[in-house]
Amino acid sequence: MRRFFADTRPLAIPAFRRTFAGQGTAVVGLMITAVAVPVQLYDLTRSSFVVGLSGLVGLLPVVVFGLYGGAVADAVDRRRLYLASCSVSWAATLGLLAQSLADVRSPALILGLVAVQAGSFAVSSSVRGAIVPLLVPADLVPAATALNYTVGTLGQVLGPLIAGVLIGLPGGFAYAYAADAVLFTAALYAALRLPSFGVADPVGRPGLRSVVEGLRFLGGNPVLLMSFAVDIAAMVLATPEALFPQAAATRFDGGVGPLYSAIAAGAVLAGVLGGWIGRVRRQGVALTVAVVVWSAAIAAAGFVHELWVVVVLLVVAGAADLVSAVFRQSILQTFVPDRLRGRLQGVFTVVVTGGPRLGDLRAGVMAATTTFTLAWSGAALLCIAVVVVAAVCVRPFWHYDRREAEVAQPAT
Incomplete structure (x- = not known):
């Protein structure tokens, strides 16, 4: 059965199991707040x-603290940094709860708390990705990554549903932020129970030079660089979410909910049936x-005028998105030396967070200046051509075998 369903062997490791449960629970709360704030x-x-x-207020701290937080993660005990960043996120959530209970009615205060929460999330995300290879054996990293992405995506489905119910209650914003605060305690508990990892790069100092060192390593390794490049291409050229409201209004006479939930549903399905992912060797291919x-x-969905067919295609797209995310993260976690892993995780956090926002901007501008179909399908077709040509031309990426990386990491 393991060949078809999710590989759960990493859950036999207590430290990973606690982190997995804490992250999954915290994502639900995070998504509740992500709906409640706007x-x-x-x-x-x-x-x-x-x-x-x-x-925008949430993006800027992610960029700054994602890069700098990754550098700090390589120069200090990652357990302590993870606990500190989770504590700051929890405090920001309590601040949102307090302003709602006190009926402060200050958009500036809310935006300020969002910025704090985004910055601390960027740091904790960088650290969390860097410690996975320290919690599980190298051959279980793909399985552990798949489990993390699956539970995260499930949280992205459940969180908005719960938020919709809570916000509809009298004083619903306070209930939403309180639910986030309570759920986030699982992540704090998991951080408290982590073992000490020591310092990955004891001679390093967190700062601009440290960040540049990580970027230089990225630029000098075509396998890593291409894994980031194909991710950026997929998000910028083939992200359709910004077009969902127009599609619902002009093509389907409603149905915006199924459009937004289909991709996440596909990702959850792929995670549940993803036992095969950890056995793939040629991860570049x-x-x-x-x-x-x-x-x-995505391209096919842009040509279709039947809502149910579009939803099915988006489910397929979501399944492929989870698979690509697992391989991108697995390449990063096994290819990068431990002393640089925090910095590269920081870059990864910035790319993953910023890419979809650039994709939304691209889709909106194209829809306003060209046609809806070109904005939706034309750019996605271009993405296929760009990614295939680039991947085949970069031979180290195309021939990358994860088992070689597990045996010997590249020299820095």
């Missing part, structure tokens, strides 16, 4: 501009194929 901002201001500003399937499914 709804509360609009309720206070009646301005979509202010709601959009919350996205597999990552390329996954991105091609993602882009092809």
Whole structure:
């Protein structure tokens, strides 16, 4: 059965099991707040501009603290940094709860707390990715990554549903933030129970030079560079979410909910049936194929005028997206030396967070200046061509075998 269903062997390791449970529970709360904040901002201001500003306010700290936090993660005990960053996130959530209970009605305060929460999330995300290879054997890293992505995606499905119920209650914003605060205690408990990892790079000092060293390592390794490049191409050229409202209004006479949930549902399905992922050796080829399937499914959905067919295609796209995410993360976690892993995880956090936002911008501009179909399907087809040509031309990436990386990591 393990050949078909999720490989759960990493859950036999207590430290990973606690981190897995803490992350999964915390993601539900995080998504509850991610829904509650924009709804509360609009309720206070009646301005979509202010709601959009919350996205920018959240992105900037992710970029800054994702890069710097990754450098710090290589120079200090990662357990202590993870616990500290989780504590800051929890404090920001308690701040959102307090302002709601006190009826402060200050958009500026909410945006400030969002910025703090985003920055601490960037640091904790960088650390969390860097410690997975320290918790499980190298051959179980793909399975552990698949489990983490699956539970995270499930949280992205459950969180908004719970948020919708809580926000609809009298005083619902306070209930939403309280639920996030309670759920996040699981992540704090998991951080407290982690073992001490020591310092990965004892001669390093967190700062600009340390960040540049990580970027230099990335630029000098075509396998890593291509894993990031295909991810950026997939998100910027083939991310359709910004077009869902227009599609629901002009093509399907509603149905925006199924459109938004289909990709996440596909990712959960792929995670549950992803026992085969950890057995793949040629991860460069597999990552390329996954991105091609993602882009092809997105492109096909842009030509379809039946809602149920579009939902099915988006489910396929979501499944391919989870597979590509697991391979990208697995390459990073097994290829990068431990002393640089935090820095590269920081770059990964910035890419994963910023890419979809750039994709939304690209889709919106194209839809406004060209046609809806070109914005949805044309760019996705271009993504296929770009990714295939680039992957085949970069031979180290195309021939990358994960078993070689497990035996000997590259010299720095």
